[in-house]
Every structure is written in C-alpha cells, then in structure tokens.
Amino acid sequence: MRTHYCGELNGSHDGQEVVLCGWVQRRRDHGGVIFIDLRDREGLVQVVFDPDRAEVFARAEQVRSEYVLKITGRVRPRPAGTVNADLPTGAIEILGLDLEVLNASETPPIQLDTHAADASEELRLRYRYLDLRRPEMQSRLRTRAQVTRMLRGFLDSHGFLDIETPILTKSTPEGARDYLVPSRTHPGEFFALPQSPQLFKQLLMMSGLDRYYQVARCFRDEDLRADRQPEFTQLDIEVSFMTEDELMVLMESMIRDLFRAVSGVDLPDPFPRLTYHEAMRRFGSDRPDLRVPLELIDVADLMAEVDFKVFAGPAQDPDGRVVALRLPKGGELSRKEIDAYTQFVGIYGAKGLAYIKVNEWAAKGREGLQSPIVKNLPDAALNGIMARTGAEDGDLIFFGADKATVVNESIGALRVKLGQERGLMAEGWRPVWVVDFPMFEHDPANQRWVALHHPFTAPKEDQLDRLETDPGACLSRAYDMVLNGTEIGGGSIRIHRDAVQRSVFKLLAIGDEQAEDRFGFLLRALKFGCPPHGGIAFGLDRLVMLMTGATSIRDVMAFPKTQSAACPLTDAPSAVDEAQLKELALRIRLRP
Structure with a gap:
C-alpha cells in the first residue's frame, strides 16, 4: 500500500511521488492551507493540502487526530524559514495529491503527545494499544527487540543452542508462590x-x-x-x-x-x-550503586563502652551494627531536611537517624560539633569517628545503630538517596x-x-x-x-x-x-x-x-500487569463459568 515510511523521507527524495500510510498526529488549518502531520512507526512527516485540489482538500478538512490515512504526494523542500531542525524530516514536506481515509477514530481517551505520561497508569494500560502508538513507547520496544537480537547473536556465535523448556510443569519450591494450572485429564492435580x-x-x-x-x-x-x-x-x-x-x-x-x-x-x-561481605560492609547492599561515592564506615568498636545505649547496645550485640555515613558539605542541610531523611530510613525499620554537623572541628574540637548526641560521646569516640570518616568542616555525619539487617537496609538506602538528591551521583554506567x-x-x-x-x-x-x-x-x-x-x-x-x-x-x-x-x-x-x-x-x-x-x-x-497483578486492557483475571469449573473438578470457595 505504501512506498515509504514517513520517518525515512529526506532531501534525497526531492521530487519523488510517494505513497504513505499512517495516523494523523495533528491537523492544522492555516488560512486555506491544511497541514497534516502523519505518523508511523518510523517517525513523522508534514503533508500540505492546497485548496486547488478541491475534492482532496475537502477530505483533508474532515480528518481528525488518530484517523488512519493513505496519502499520495510529492516530496519537496520546505519553504525558507519553515525548516524544523528538531524533526528528522523537518527539511522537507509532502504536497498532498490524494488522500484516502482508511479508518476514522473517536477522540482518544489519552493524549498521544508529550502529555501522555501525565495520564494515570490505569488509563494508559486500559488503552495500551493507544499508549503504544507514542514514539517514546515504540522506541523502547524497538530497543528491546534490538537487545534480544544482539544477545541471541552473541550466544549463537559462541556455540549456544536455543532450546525451549516446558511451560506446564511440576510445582517445586523456588522462593515465590507458583501460579497453578488445574489439569482436566488428571482431576485434583495441578501443573505449575x-x-x-x-x-x-x-x-x-x-x-x-x-x-x-x-x-x-x-x-x-x-x-x-x-x-x-x-x-x-x-x-x-x-x-x-x-x-x-x-x-x-x-x-x-x-x-x-x-x-x-x-x-x-x-x-x-x-x-x-566485590565479595558479598565487602559489598554489605561498604554499601549496605548486595547490589551496590557504585555511582555514589558515599560509604558506610563501621564504628561499633568506638561505641561499645559509651554511656549511650542507642549506640552501645547494637555495638555489643553480635547481630548488631553501628555505622557512620559522611555527607560532604552536608552541614548545609536544614533541620526539616534531616527530619525528612529520618522519616525515610523509618521505612526500612530504623528507629531514628542520629547525626553530627561538623561546623569547626579543626579549630574548636568538640565545641565545633553540632548535634544532640555529642554530649553522650567521650572525646576518644569523637576523635575516632572524625579520623575514621575523614570528615571536614562543613560536612555532616549520619549514624545507623540497630540490628545489622536494619542498618544495612536503612543506611544503604539513605546512601543512594543522598547521592541522588545531593548531586553526588556520577554519570555513566558502573x-x-x-x-x-x-x-x-x-x-x-x-x-x-x-x-x-x-x-x-x-x-x-x-x-x-x-x-x-x-x-x-x-x-x-x-x-x-x-x-x-x-x-x-x-x-x-x-x-x-x-x-x-x-x-x-x-x-x-x-x-x-x-x-x-x-x-x-x-x-x-x-x-x-x-x-x-x-x-x-x-x-x-x-x-x-x-x-x-x-x-x-x-x-x-x-x-504488562498493574501492581495488583491485573490487566485493565483485558480485565484479567476474571471469573469463569460453572461448566469450565466442572470440567476441571473444581469448586470456588471464597475467603471469609
């Protein structure tokens, strides 16, 4: 039906007659000249309809967004001053010679432009076939296809065989609950x-x-x-x-x-x-984000004998951990910001988030530290903390003290959040x-x-x-x-x-x-x-x-499914009728 994709046209096609098929991205009427931006999976191209072709012009007047069109036209350069440098086809346009409406469209329930992402996910998934028309979504699926193709090619070239394994199989414990499939031919038994x-x-x-x-x-x-x-x-x-x-x-x-x-x-x-032990010790996670330069520093040995049970208790507990996390220039944080980080670590089970602001340690020592906990820590502990963390004036030190699992999860997550919000995250791939x-x-x-x-x-x-x-x-x-x-x-x-x-x-x-x-x-x-x-x-x-x-x-x-494992597009999962259940020797019993 077509000779070219919309997005592949350029100046080299000047003067050629082309046939295009696609969807109307937008239609504009500029004082007797109609512009239609036609879209297909390869991109967008501008089509111009002049009133001197009255019948074709009349049809162009009737089209609206998401109509499906077949357009015959001639490629020509855009007039001076109208080139769109942001569009791959922005140097040319199509003079419309003929137009056929292959299908009309109702007004879409979601906008298929830069505002589409503002729609609720429920709505986007219910009308997924519309959501997938967006260039951003199509680009992602094209990348996915390319990734799969490249991986297959690598493995094929290294002697690997592509072999399918069963979908209907036996239920075996592998960490999560199985999806079970009842067997009609073996009543009362299930595949997984x-x-x-x-x-x-x-x-x-x-x-x-x-x-x-x-x-x-x-x-x-x-x-x-x-x-x-x-x-x-x-x-x-x-x-x-x-x-x-x-x-x-x-x-x-x-x-x-x-x-x-x-x-x-x-x-x-x-x-x-990294060994698992080193990853947990330095980053609190077995999937560390190495773009963040912050690290957890163990200070339990400095806290074991202090008269501050919040620290001393976990320091003396074989399953406990006490760590410090130095945030360069963190002294700029307001109390409101620190309280927000305290609430954040609470998500991971932390009971609080102690901190010390390092204002003038070099000149004033203890008096140059700002924190509710400083009075509870002897000089030996403070000296050890400052030396071990390498903290400088203007920094802030956060502390985590609890069971090791809680400290690792909470302070490990805080480390990444601080990296993101404080501009410490390095660019690139690690x-x-x-x-x-x-x-x-x-x-x-x-x-x-x-x-x-x-x-x-x-x-x-x-x-x-x-x-x-x-x-x-x-x-x-x-x-x-x-x-x-x-x-x-x-x-x-x-x-x-x-x-x-x-x-x-x-x-x-x-x-x-x-x-x-x-x-x-x-x-x-x-x-x-x-x-x-x-x-x-x-x-x-x-x-x-x-x-x-x-x-x-x-x-x-x-x-995909929603976070409740449902498909708004097809309304799955759904009830089945009694006849199907009877064939499978099943009866529904709802939870009380």
Whole structure:
C-alpha cells in the first residue's frame, strides 16, 4: 500500500511521488492551507493540502487526530524559514495529491503527545494499544527487540543452542508462590507455570547439550513493585565444563558487546568484583550503586563502652551494627531536611537517624560539633569517628545503630538517596560482580536454614565439610551482575553430585520423602554421569529498562500487569463459568 515510511523521507527524495500510510498526529488549518502531520512507526512527516485540489482538500478538512490515512504526494523542500531542525524530516514536506481515509477514530481517551505520561497508569494500560502508538513507547520496544537480537547473536556465535523448556510443569519450591494450572485429564492435580527453567536447563546439561540458552517467560506469584511483574522475561543460560570465572568473563563480554552496539557505550574491561561481605560492609547492599561515592564506615568498636545505649547496645550485640555515613558539605542541610531523611530510613525499620554537623572541628574540637548526641560521646569516640570518616568542616555525619539487617537496609538506602538528591551521583554506567555469597541464611522465625539463592547452588569445593559443621559460614559458588544499583543477572555453579544435593536438602529441612516427591527426577538424573555445570539468568525487562532510561519495567513490556497483578486492557483475571469449573473438578470457595 505504501512506498515509504514517513520517518525515512529526506532531501534525497526531492521530487519523488510517494505513497504513505499512517495516523494523523495533528491537523492544522492555516488560512486555506491544511497541514497534516502523519505518523508511523518510523517517525513523522508534514503533508500540505492546497485548496486547488478541491475534492482532496475537502477530505483533508474532515480528518481528525488518530484517523488512519493513505496519502499520495510529492516530496519537496520546505519553504525558507519553515525548516524544523528538531524533526528528522523537518527539511522537507509532502504536497498532498490524494488522500484516502482508511479508518476514522473517536477522540482518544489519552493524549498521544508529550502529555501522555501525565495520564494515570490505569488509563494508559486500559488503552495500551493507544499508549503504544507514542514514539517514546515504540522506541523502547524497538530497543528491546534490538537487545534480544544482539544477545541471541552473541550466544549463537559462541556455540549456544536455543532450546525451549516446558511451560506446564511440576510445582517445586523456588522462593515465590507458583501460579497453578488445574489439569482436566488428571482431576485434583495441578501443573505449575515455571518460576524459571532452572531444573530443565540443568537436565539439558545432563543430556550432554553443553551450552543452552533461552529467552524464557517466567511466572511468580509475588508482591509487585516497579521492577517486578507476575510474568517476565529472562535470558536463561547454562553451560557444562566451565568454571565460574570462565563463565563470568564470557558474560561480561556479551554485556560489553551489547552496550557498545545498542548504546554506543564502552563498559569497563574487566568488570570490578566485590565479595558479598565487602559489598554489605561498604554499601549496605548486595547490589551496590557504585555511582555514589558515599560509604558506610563501621564504628561499633568506638561505641561499645559509651554511656549511650542507642549506640552501645547494637555495638555489643553480635547481630548488631553501628555505622557512620559522611555527607560532604552536608552541614548545609536544614533541620526539616534531616527530619525528612529520618522519616525515610523509618521505612526500612530504623528507629531514628542520629547525626553530627561538623561546623569547626579543626579549630574548636568538640565545641565545633553540632548535634544532640555529642554530649553522650567521650572525646576518644569523637576523635575516632572524625579520623575514621575523614570528615571536614562543613560536612555532616549520619549514624545507623540497630540490628545489622536494619542498618544495612536503612543506611544503604539513605546512601543512594543522598547521592541522588545531593548531586553526588556520577554519570555513566558502573557494572560490578558480587561474588562469594553465603550459601544459607538463618530464618529465626522458623529456626531453620534457607538457601540464599536456591537449593541447587553449589558450595565452594573447599567448604563442603561446613555443610554439616558450620552452615552459616559456608560460601557458595554464586555470582550476581549489578549495574547502577540494579541486579541485572544472577547465577551459580550448580551441585552436580547426588550426595551433596541430598546433604543440602537435609540442611534445608527437605526430608528424603519430600525430596523424592518434588525433585525425584533431578536426583535420579544426578546418578547418571552429571557433568559439572552452571549458569546465569539475566532479567531482560530490567536490562532494557536501564538502557532506555525507563523508571519501570512496565514501560518496556508491551502488555504488562498493574501492581495488583491485573490487566485493565483485558480485565484479567476474571471469573469463569460453572461448566469450565466442572470440567476441571473444581469448586470456588471464597475467603471469609
């Protein structure tokens, strides 16, 4: 129907007759001359209709925004003084020779211009097909397609095979609730939608396929936020006969190639690495944003003997932590601003936010400090704090004192917020690997160990004995790739020996009977010559979100769900009729 896309026309097409198809972005009547901005996926072009073609001009008078048109016209340069330098097609226009209305449109419920983002997300998702017409949204989905294509190309070139794994599978515990699918042919039994292809990709390694990948749909019934959806996409990868170092180097190369090709950015070579312990100690997070120069400084040893229980209590508690966070030039903060930061850390469970303003420490010592807590701290503690933080006149020092988990979450989050709001955030991309994760963490509520990643992660070879003697000190062969404070990929070397897998299950309170019931197929496969293997999964949605500058993964997915896991476009989830339920041997019983 058309000869060109609107956005690809330029001065080289001068004098050519073209046929264009698209939507009316806007129509303007300027004293007897009608201008129509016609839009398709490649961009926008201006079409001019003169009244000397009366029939065509009359049709142009009738069109409105979002009408679908087919236009025949001739390309010509714009008159002097009317060139639009902000538009790729701004040096030319189309003289309209013919116009056909392919479809009319009602007035759209959302504006498809720069104000579209002002509409509520509920409205944008209900009319997603309109929202997706916006150039910003189309650009993001084009980038997503390009990212997927580049990743596939890299893996294909390195001998990986693209293999699909089942969507209807067995329910196995992987950290979140499963989405269950009732079976009609096996009444009372259920399939589960996969939270990840984890077990199947391990089975593919046991099948001798050596290098696997898949752009996989995954499903998790969990509470949602900006970077979570009930259904999401990950680039799933598994290899045999590779160490974690070899796999990490290969994956670094893939991400570097991706950013160079799609964003024109050269990432570091190699990526820096942090141990989990170091990341938590310095940044309070296992996904640190290295663009922020602020760091948490441990000061518990300086506070253990002070007569100030807010600090002394956590300092003497084996599970406690006391840290200082120096904010350069933070002395400028008003009390109102400090109170706002106090409320912020309260979100993470912190009971307060102590601080010291360093006004004239160099000249006046203690008298040059401004804070309600200074009177509670001896000179030795103050001297130690100032020396350790490197604080200078005009700075402000925040303190966190509580259980280590609370301090890490609250002060770690404050560190990033201060970096953003105080202009300390460096430009660009800062990738980092986080390695040497603990194998397990203790669940005090249930008095049991739980896997920090998943129960198929291998312990370090020299720490197998710790599985029984000291599980809390056992380190795993896991690794996460973090970019600007967001985890974009995570993986591990897997357990490939039956005895080790059973030992881990036992430690996680998964008995032999339960293990056979849930993972019998995996345990059987481990007995038939399982190779050493490992892998990684990249969150494709998160990666594209970062690369496009979007603030939510919903803005890089064509048809996402809301934060309540609903689809306003299709009104899903919805009730089904009794006949369908009867076929599945199900009956609805609502919660009281």
